[in-house]
Amino acid sequence: MKQWPLVLLGFVAIAAWPLLTDDVFLQRLGALVLLAAISASAWNLIGGYAGQVSIGHSVYFGAGAYASLVLYTQLGWPPIAGAPVGMLVAMALAAVVGTPTFRLRGHYFSMATIAAAELARILVANWKLLGAAVGLMGPPVPRSVVDLSFISPVPYHYLFLAVLVVLLGLTWQMQRSRMGYYLAAIRGGDRAARSLGVPVLRYKLYALLLSAAFTSLAGSLYVVMVGFIDPDSALGILISVKMVIVAALGGSGTLFGPLIGAIILVPLEETTNAVFGGSGTGVTYIVYGAIIVLIARFRPGGVADLWRSITVRMARRAA
Amino acid sequence: MLLEARGIIMAFGAFRAVDGADLDVAEGEIIGLIGPNGAGKSTFFNCLAGDAQPTAGTIRFRGQDVTRATPEAHARLGMARSFQVPVTFEDMTVAQNVMVGAFLRHGHRAAARRVADEVLAFTGLDQLADTPARSLGTPGRKRLEIARALATEPQLLLLDEALAGLTPAEVRLAIALVRRIKARGITIVIVEHIMEVILSLAERAVVFHQGKVIAAGAPRAVVDDPAVVTAYLGHHMKRVRRGGVG
Amino acid sequence: MILLQVVVSGLLMGAVYALFSSGLTLIWGMMNVVNFAHGDFVMLAMYAAFFAFTLLHLGPAFFIPGAAAVLFVLGVVVYLGLVRHVARGPMLAQILGTFGLALVLRYAAFWAFTANFVSLPDNLVGGTFDIGGLRIEASRLLGGVLALAITLGMHLVLTRTMLGSRILAVAEDRNAAMLMGIRPDRMQALAWGVGAASTGVAGALIAMFFYISPTVGESLSLIAFVVVCLGGFGSVPGALVAGLGIGVIEALSAYLIGAVYQDVVVYALFLLVLWVRPQGLMGTA
Numbered sequence A: 001m002k003q004w005p006l007v008l009l010g011f012v013a014i015a016a017w018p019l020l021t022d023d024v025f026l027q028r029l030g031a032l033v034l035l036a037a038i039s040a041s042a043w044n045l046i047g048g049y050a051g052q053v054s055i056g057h058s059v060y061f062g063a064g065a066y067a068s069l070v071l072y073t074q075l076g077w078p079p080i081a082g083a084p085v086g087m088l089v090a091m092a093l094a095a096v097v098g099t100p101t102f103r104l105r106g107h108y109f110s111m112a113t114i115a116a117a118e119l120a121r122i123l124v125a126n127w128k129l130l131g132a133a134v135g136l137m138g139p140p141v142p143r144s145v146v147d148l149s150f151i152s153p154v155p156y157h158y159l160f161l162a163v164l165v166v167l168l169g170l171t172w173q174m175q176r177s178r179m180g181y182y183l184a185a186i187r188g189g190d191r192a193a194r195s196l197g198v199p200v201l202r203y204k205l206y207a208l209l210l211s212a213a214f215t216s217l218a219g220s221l222y223v224v225m226v227g228f229i230d231p232d233s234a235l236g237i238l239i240s241v242k243m244v245i246v247a248a249l250g251g252s253g254t255l256f257g258p259l260i261g262a263i264i265l266v267p268l269e270e271t272t273n274a275v276f277g278g279s280g281t282g283v284t285y286i287v288y289g290a291i292i293v294l295i296a297r298f299r300p301g302g303v304a305d306l307w308r309s310i311t312v313r314m315a316r317r318a319a
Numbered sequence B: 001m002l003l004e005a006r007g008i009i010m011a012f013g014a015f016r017a018v019d020g021a022d023l024d025v026a027e028g029e030i031i032g033l034i035g036p037n038g039a040g041k042s043t044f045f046n047c048l049a050g051d052a053q054p055t056a057g058t059i060r061f062r063g064q065d066v067t068r069a070t071p072e073a074h075a076r077l078g079m080a081r082s083f084q085v086p087v088t089f090e091d092m093t094v095a096q097n098v099m100v101g102a103f104l105r106h107g108h109r110a111a112a113r114r115v116a117d118e119v120l121a122f123t124g125l126d127q128l129a130d131t132p133a134r135s136l137g138t139p140g141r142k143r144l145e146i147a148r149a150l151a152t153e154p155q156l157l158l159l160d161e162a163l164a165g166l167t168p169a170e171v172r173l174a175i176a177l178v179r180r181i182k183a184r185g186i187t188i189v190i191v192e193h194i195m196e197v198i199l200s201l202a203e204r205a206v207v208f209h210q211g212k213v214i215a216a217g218a219p220r221a222v223v224d225d226p227a228v229v230t231a232y233l234g235h236h237m238k239r240v241r242r243g244g245v246g
Numbered sequence C: 001m002i003l004l005q006v007v008v009s010g011l012l013m014g015a016v017y018a019l020f021s022s023g024l025t026l027i028w029g030m031m032n033v034v035n036f037a038h039g040d041f042v043m044l045a046m047y048a049a050f051f052a053f054t055l056l057h058l059g060p061a062f063f064i065p066g067a068a069a070v071l072f073v074l075g076v077v078v079y080l081g082l083v084r085h086v087a088r089g090p091m092l093a094q095i096l097g098t099f100g101l102a103l104v105l106r107y108a109a110f111w112a113f114t115a116n117f118v119s120l121p122d123n124l125v126g127g128t129f130d131i132g133g134l135r136i137e138a139s140r141l142l143g144g145v146l147a148l149a150i151t152l153g154m155h156l157v158l159t160r161t162m163l164g165s166r167i168l169a170v171a172e173d174r175n176a177a178m179l180m181g182i183r184p185d186r187m188q189a190l191a192w193g194v195g196a197a198s199t200g201v202a203g204a205l206i207a208m209f210f211y212i213s214p215t216v217g218e219s220l221s222l223i224a225f226v227v228v229c230l231g232g233f234g235s236v237p238g239a240l241v242a243g244l245g246i247g248v249i250e251a252l253s254a255y256l257i258g259a260v261y262q263d264v265v266v267y268a269l270f271l272l273v274l275w276v277r278p279q280g281l282m283g284t285a
């Protein structure tokens, strides 16, 4: 990797971001970018590296978000303490739902994930314990510092950054190990992979378990910061879509693709929301949709791929 | 026997693509599997490699019953294959493709890379190690599939038309490669259309026709067998009449 | 008696499901590509019918064929501009292409027409029939019967005409069809046109008795997936049977366990079928 200095510089810039500005909107933006990068990077493990395009990851996001707030409303736990529980629930769901679903290929897999996620959303929206359609609230005022309820976005920025660094570190390790090669082989084609001794179902499951756990953690982190969820904001199809598009825009199946995608998309989303107010959500998703169509049509490899072809061309010109 | 297949039947609905075929493979030999298009050779390979579950019959490999075993279990036991239509991992480089095979017996990246480098040199792909697989042409892909299979360190290698679509010069290189693979102590079953290849490579030829083995033995004798001549001629006549399509 | 009433209204709705699902199964069987925006096509047709009536004062005799024509054009444009290019690309591009389109259509509608539900006046197609104690709204009856007739018509066109056999030839084996002098690209564009036109008719029919909202397409897409998967990928008769079946199952579950759970039953059924028989319930390959 000749790009290490660049990567280091990038992370220094991200770490310094909240210190460079007093504007709360911009500070909050930084935290939101990192959160989106966490969930898209988590999606990337199964959707990008293993090439299994899940459009139902909201299930795992919701598992984390709901675990954190249910344990608060029922037992008074600080929301962050629900995170490990959410991760376990998400992994259990992944094992139960993922195992039969993995036998499906391509479109069939994607459709099954959409159906499963919609199923979960409707069930939760009618489940009293989980606040039904109204949703759940976190602690209105922090009871102690472990509630991690801060007015400033800055502490969240560093919390999220720490999680992202851990996740990307793990992903980097994974990418270089046998598992990374096996997932790429699975993406290239089940049949050839199996002929070389790759236990396809097992590795898909490993990737999904890891992906589900971190997506769930992103859900918990989201409620820790926002303090409120309802079926749409935790389990809506747009939650899943956002992970896919952030990863795909940056470059799915690449280490930094999701982070790059988040750096581009989240400010776009927050700006449209700020400009258009309530109807901003609609405009945001028109833009999102258009971006996905354009990526699919012209650059399936995303920004990372664009970057690679530009550097290759520049290197060729220099030579 | 390294491999024993007995009474293999593979039915698609009422149609039997493989219809009671037997095959014995002894350690160290090269067997040529020939037969007209649609004879069921690829389907038979799929059954042998665990890619398809035969409707009936048993397959034993290295003394174990592998009839219902998964393809990955076959690979672990030491059976590797190439596909008639090559399936390379397009997003990966040539070396990375080969490393996927090498990881079967070597958990660490450095070890897998060492095996891959050795196999790349052996198959003459070392110059292309870092090019993306998607930029290879058909001959390159066929060679890469063989390299990938070799990296799993197999005892038995099934090659499905690994030489089809190559120029005469490339065919000569490929024949030399197959000989070198055999010299490594790897047993080979090769499906091939070109008679000359079978005659120069194989120690034994097995002829498939309509899912059945219609002749087996020394290549020269098999090629002159009247039943084989009829099967082939009949097929060629049909091809000529159909205008060479197919 | 009530149960019978429920079953009949389920069948009538199911006929409309069968109609737009036939369009999806046609595309799917032909190209092995899913249109994730299929339900949103139906949504567009519903709005087309609504505005044709409220702004242009056109009745069903005009807005049904009108919606079909508009959607036909949309289908062809989407094929030529997008699907043709992504169909051979990586799986991610295939999925994201029409999925992104679904988002654009859904939220453009949301933006242009607001999230409020609208509907055509009840009396557009007059009144309610009483058939031996069964009360059936005329609009639903018209919708169901027309949908059934058009679906059967589509099947006949596919199986009995030259054009249909050309389309099926491309679905069967693209290369062989090319050797026979058929241009697959044209046939596929046509299939996309016809598939989208089926959503045009279906949407206009549903609009006569169902509320219209920008997000209605999401659940309609899922219903089309379920129907196609149950009926066998690429089979119009299969889609017909499965569409009717899903209509009834949905109506019965709404009646027996509550309207909020009708989708739950349908989606759960879908997952179950995919898990148990990934090739579809009536499919063979």
Ligand SMILES: Nc1ncnc2c1ncn2[C@@H]1O[C@H](COP(=O)(O)OP(=O)(O)O)[C@@H](O)[C@H]1O
Residues within 6 Å of the ligand: B012, B017, B035, B036, B037, B038, B039, B040, B041, B042, B043, B044
């Ligand atoms: N999955 C399948 N379903 C139905 N028929 C098949 C299938 N696979 C192969 N066949 C048929 O089986 C026959 C043998 O095919 P194949 O094994 O590819 O022959 P060969 O490799 O000898 O040319 C052919 O007629 C082919 O059409």
Ligand SMILES: [Mg+2]
Residues within 6 Å of the ligand: B041, B042, B043, B084
């Ligand atoms: Mg063959």
